[in-house]
Amino acid sequence: MPxxxxxxxxxxxxxxxxxxxxAHPMIHATIEGQRVELxxxxxxxxxxxGPRYTSxxxxxxxxxxxxxxxxxxxxxxxxxxxxxxxxxxxIPFCEERCTFCACSVVATKKHAVAEPYxxxxxxxxxxxxxxIDRSRLVEQxxxxxxxxxxxDCGQLESLVGAIHKNFSISKNAEISIEIDPRVTxxxxxxxxRKLGFNRTSLGLQDFDAExxxxxxxxxxxxxxxxxxxxxRALGFSSVNVDLVYGLPRQTPxxxxxxxxxxxxxxPDRIAxxxxxxxxxxxxxxxxxxxxxxxxxxxxxxxxxxxxxxFQNAGYDFIGLDHFAKQGDELLKARREGTMYxxxxxxxxKAQCDMLAFGVTAIGYVDGAFVxxxxxxxxxxxxISQKGWATCHGMKLSGDDLKRQWVIREIFCHQKIDxxxxxxxxxxxxxxxxxxxEVLEQDGIVALGRDxxxxxxxxxxxLRNVGMVFxxxxxxxxxxxxxxx
Ligand SMILES: C[S@@+](CC[C@H](N)C(=O)[O-])C[C@H]1O[C@@H](n2cnc3c(N)ncnc32)[C@H](O)[C@@H]1O
Ligand code: SF4
Numbered sequence: 001m002p003x004x005x006x007x008x009x010x011x012x013x014x015x016x017x018x019x020x021x022x023a024h025p026m027i028h029a030t031i032e033g034q035r036v037e038l039x040x041x042x043x044x045x046x047x048x049x050g051p052r053y054t055s056x057x058x059x060x061x062x063x064x065x066x067x068x069x070x071x072x073x074x075x076x077x078x079x080x081x082x083x084x085x086x087x088x089x090x091i092p093f094c095e096e097r098c099t100f101c102a103c104s105v106v107a108t109k110k111h112a113v114a115e116p117y118x119x120x121x122x123x124x125x126x127x128x129x130x131x132i133d134r135s136r137l138v139e140q141x142x143x144x145x146x147x148x149x150x151x152d153c154g155q156l157e158s159l160v161g162a163i164h165k166n167f168s169i170s171k172n173a174e175i176s177i178e179i180d181p182r183v184t185x186x187x188x189x190x191x192x193r194k195l196g197f198n199r200t201s202l203g204l205q206d207f208d209a210e211x212x213x214x215x216x217x218x219x220x221x222x223x224x225x226x227x228x229x230x231x232r233a234l235g236f237s238s239v240n241v242d243l244v245y246g247l248p249r250q251t252p253x254x255x256x257x258x259x260x261x262x263x264x265x266x267p268d269r270i271a272x273x274x275x276x277x278x279x280x281x282x283x284x285x286x287x288x289x290x291x292x293x294x295x296x297x298x299x300x301x302x303x304x305x306x307x308x309x310f311q312n313a314g315y316d317f318i319g320l321d322h323f324a325k326q327g328d329e330l331l332k333a334r335r336e337g338t339m340y341x342x343x344x345x346x347x348x349k350a351q352c353d354m355l356a357f358g359v360t361a362i363g364y365v366d367g368a369f370v371x372x373x374x375x376x377x378x379x380x381x382x383i384s385q386k387g388w389a390t391c392h393g394m395k396l397s398g399d400d401l402k403r404q405w406v407i408r409e410i411f412c413h414q415k416i417d418x419x420x421x422x423x424x425x426x427x428x429x430x431x432x433x434x435x436x437e438v439l440e441q442d443g444i445v446a447l448g449r450d451x452x453x454x455x456x457x458x459x460x461x462l463r464n465v466g467m468v469f470x471x472x473x474x475x476x477x478x479x480x481x482x483x484x
Contacts, residue, residue: 027297029304031317031456038300038460042442047296047484050463051473052320053411054343055369056404057394059362060479061472062369066393068386071370074395075131078366082133083353084170086140087163088344089121090358092376093150095183099216099287100205100247102276104360105146106376117358117376118155120383122162124357127387129166132355137170138163140349143177149184153191160195174199174349176238181227182219189227193234200231201240201271206247207258214248214292221261228265238268238328245306246275246299248292255302259309269330270315270323271345272306274299276481296484300460319411320462322346339412346412359389368395399471402428407466414454414462435468460484 026037051058090104093114097107106113141163151159163169176199177192189200204224205217212218224241231239241262245255262270277293279285294302307317315323316331322345324330333339333348340350343362356363356372359379363370371392373379382389396404402422406429409416418425426433436452439445444458445465454465463483467473 027301027304029307030311031307031459034456036455036457036460038304038457040297043296043300043484045442046444046461046464047482048475049480050467050483051470051480052463053407053466054341054345055362055364056407056466056470057369057396057400057472058470059369059371059392062371062392062394064392066368066370066390066395068388068390070368070393070395071365071388071390072131074365074368074370075128078353079131079133079136081353081366082136083351084137084139084349085132085167086342086347086349086352086354087138087142087167088354088356088361088363089141089143089148089159090145090356090361091117091143091148091150092146092359093117094145094147094180095150097216097284098205099214099284100244100275101217102278102282102285103146104374106359111150111152114151114155117380118151118158120380121358122158123387124383124389125162125166128355128357132167134168136168137173138167139170139173139352140347141169141173141175142344144344145178147180147183148177149179149188153187156188156191156195169196174347176201176344178203179227179231181223184227186230189230189234193236198236199238199240200227200236201242202227202231202267204241204262205244206250206255207261208250208254210249211247211254214288215244216287225265228267240269240271241265241267242271242273243306244273244275245302246277246294248288250294250298250302252298252301252305256305256309259306263309263313268325268328270310272303272321272323274303274321274481274484278481281479296482300484303460317459319346319414334413337413341408341411367401369393403469403471406469410454410465410469411462414459416452418450418452429469432468436465439465439468 026039028035028037092104092106094105094107095109097105175197177197179200179202181202202224205215206212207221228239243262277285310323311317314326318324318330318334319341329348330339330346338348338350340347342354353366354364359372359376360374361372370390372389373382373391379389406416433447436445436447440447443455444461446453446455454462458465
């Protein structure tokens with residue numbers, strides 16, 4: 001680059017377009033101390049629909065033929081390996097549906113729906129637990145949704161009571177819950193802390209009033225601040241906030257102001273999700289006017305601003321879209337190579353079997369994905385009548401497991417150490433390595449003899465690298481959101 005760029009770290013602004021190397025504006029960011037530049041051509045070339053790889057193989061490839069009998073077999077065989085456990089509970093209810101939301105939600109203000117759901121969920125817990133060797137320790141518990149604090153204090157106590165009745169919980173277990181600051185009371189937070197919860201994750205999305213209005217989620221700054229301060233005062237050891245970039249009416253200037261306010265809240269972790277605009281899957285997103293959505297280039301600009309602002313404030317950029325404060329366990333896990341990625345995002349608890357309870361809940365047991373019925377009535381009827389609600393799943397083949405490992409390395413550690421691969425990597429992935437040559441020419445990966453490294457520029461294109469190793473991915477399928 002010309003001298004005027006040297007030694008000058010330009011974050012997130014456009015160069016004047018008069019360099020000898022570029023005739024177009026660029027977006028700049030610094031990733032792990034290295035300055036990277038993104039050109040419109042590069043963004044155009046790689047910005048296509050693709051999975052986020054919270055699982056491999058991705059959910060659309062699983063089979064409806066995977067039955068509850070298959071699940072029971074997996075539960076039984078998992079005991080021989082005696083891996084620790086991670087438990088996930090899906091509470092689908094929200095009082096209202098936010099227009100932008102792509103989660104699995106049942107919107108109703110009739111809180112009476114919670115009690116029968118909880119009773120059925122507890123039945124599922126009893127049944128699944130009866131297959132699990134009691135000496136296996138639970139290292140992680142997560143309540144997600146929907147809005148788990150749709151359950152009142154007594155209902156939360158019943159759920160945790162059932163967990164303790166059925167499982168052995170490790171003293172160091174990470175016990176977390178998703179909190180909507182608009183509806184979660186101090187009494188609920190106090191109860192959760194008393195019940196042993198040590199982590200909270202708060203939905204924030206964006207502070208800007210216009211963005212909130214266009215996204216169908218009005219949330220005051222006071223509500224968010226109060227929830228975080230209460231979590232701190234109660235002694236939760238970690239508070240995460242969720243932000244989304246790419247929401248309707250977001251602009252780089254307004255988003256920058258949200259980011260600065262977020263820093264003033266001093267969260268331990270930040271998840272910065274790329275807005276998944278998938279109206280063909282979630283029809284309610286059609287209420288969002290497409291004209292209000294920022295384009296790919298603007299989204300990238302906002303993402304780069306966030307990377308810059310968070311890193312300058314002392315957060316490390318993790319994987320695809322997470323940031324963690326110095327001293328956070330996630331950073332330690334990343335350093336030690338034990339960080340893991342699952343449906344709940346990035347986690348320190350690798351090598352667990354995940355048992356998932358509730359409607360649409362997805363588990364992973366002894367090398368198989370297992371999903372419950374996706375509609376509330378189907379789930380409740382299936383558990384009440386048959387005891388099981390398995391509707392989808394997949395037992396991974398040897399090839400799936402190899403590719404799963406590679407994709408996880410890409411998303412967690414941004415490098416593939418060929419020596420750690422179970423087999424001759426270059427021979428096994430000859431075709432994929434050939435495909436990566438184009439990405440190498442574009443500066444996204446570096447193909448070394450012993451390892452493949454994702455470059456700082458490649459951090460923006462992890463999904464594209466993952467797609468190279470995905471044996472099921474077909475271009476042109478309208479299943480996934482766009483990469484940028
Ligand atoms: C289950 S929700 C959060 C819990 C709680 N219901 C709340 O809203 O505060 C988990 C997170 O998913 C993210 N999310 C939901 N829909 C999304 C979408 N379409 N694109 C990207 N992220 C999304 C939001 O950041 C949200 O906080
Ligand atoms: S963002 Fe949270 S509160 Fe809003 S609909 Fe989705 S799960 Fe419910």
